[in-house]
Amino acid sequence: MNSRSLQDACQDLGLNANWLNIGWEDEILSAHSLLLSASDKNAEHYRWRLFKTALGEQQHFTSDNLERYFSIALSENDLPLRSSMLHELIVLADTPREYLLKAAPLGNRSVKQKADAILAQMKQEKY
Incomplete structure (x- = not known):
């Protein structure tokens, strides 16, 4: 994984270092790809989806x-x-x-x- 692309993804999505503490680097990169390709450019929508997904997968x-x-x-x-x-x-x-x-x-x-x-x-x- 390219650390620069993860850094760009975090910046574009409005994610801080706390997000990296849940081990969701691949999901962050995926959400970033969606943000870049979708008409919805509201980064908070992608943060919400990431949060809900991470929370839902926590056993x-x-x-x-x-x-x-x-x-x-x-x-x-x-x-x-x-x-x-x-x-x-x-x-x-x-x-x-x-x-x-x-x-x-x-x-x-x-x-x-x-x-x-x-x-x-x-x-x-x-x-």
Whole structure:
């Protein structure tokens, strides 16, 4: 794999170094090819597809890989996309409380409401 083409792909797609931590270099290059050839030039659409695909293919979430996905979401500059990413992460079964607390103020209102509802449910189940 040509590191220059990966660097170009990341730049054109608006991906930062956090994206490389999930080992999706081939998928990034593929998304870049689509971006270059498609009429849809909105890079955030391709970031969303990459994120959803990566998340969907993850079989088991450890604290390490959950942290990687949260890092991607939290570093997203597009607020609607960041909120969508955070929402997808907080509704995962067994998302730790610390991540819910971290996500709530950084997404849109619906992310905060969902995180607060999950936290309230966790609190009820504890008692």
